[in-house]
Amino acid sequence: MVTPNHYLALSAVLFAIGSIGVVVRRNLVIIFMSVELMLNAANLAFVAVAYGRGLMSGQSIVFFVMTVAAAEAAVGLAVILAMFRNRQTVNADDIALLRW
């Protein structure tokens, strides 16, 4: 019997894998993809709880998360493109202008 809690556990695992990607990888595009993975893990948790409790709000929230993620991807990738044009790198360690 697969309960919503199984989906929540899977969502926790996916979220943790995404967080590893954000910390370990230095390529900005891949860091970005890891963030998308974490957002999707959260979406899975919302849908699972919506199903387990018969509440449609969970699915509405997922709709909004998807919209914000799409907007974030468009702007974020544009920022990465602009940065690549100016610095010829997408390595997060090389872009340390605001870091001491």
Added chain:
Amino acid sequence: MSPYLFYPLACLTIAGALGVVLNNNPVRSALSLVATLFLLAVYYIALQAHLVAALQIIVYAGAVMVLFLFVITLLNLSPDPADRTSPLFGAAALGSALLLAVVLGRALWATTLPGAANTPLPEGFGTTVVLARQLFSEYLVAFELTSILLLVAVVGAVVLAKRDPSPADMDAPAPGREA
């Protein structure tokens, strides 16, 4: 969803997620992410979220991932040895992520959720009609704000990605106009 379907699919999803993080080639990472997003859509169908599953495939696996692949090819990214942090840092990240997964999993497992458990789903649960009705009543303000957000994102992306015309480019005749 039957356990015989759930566990193999869960393994595939986790393998796809690991593929995103571990692959050296950014294109392979992106394709692993596409696979993971498709598998998540399967879960959404099993959880009676049909519209969300369709949106997941169209918006995420379709539009957003095409954008990612497009940027990867545009930047001409190739496997880069400087892409990883030091092994010590990686081990620390792995340890803390395991801890995060355990804590999150335990917390989610033990949480008492709102609403009633083990009740039959309400009539029309997960259908487009019910979701749309909720979006246009309960979440109307958020829904309208979303349109502004998307407009701002489109304008912002165009402005950011636009090539600044440098003075030298402006003085030079446009290609094809010399004759």
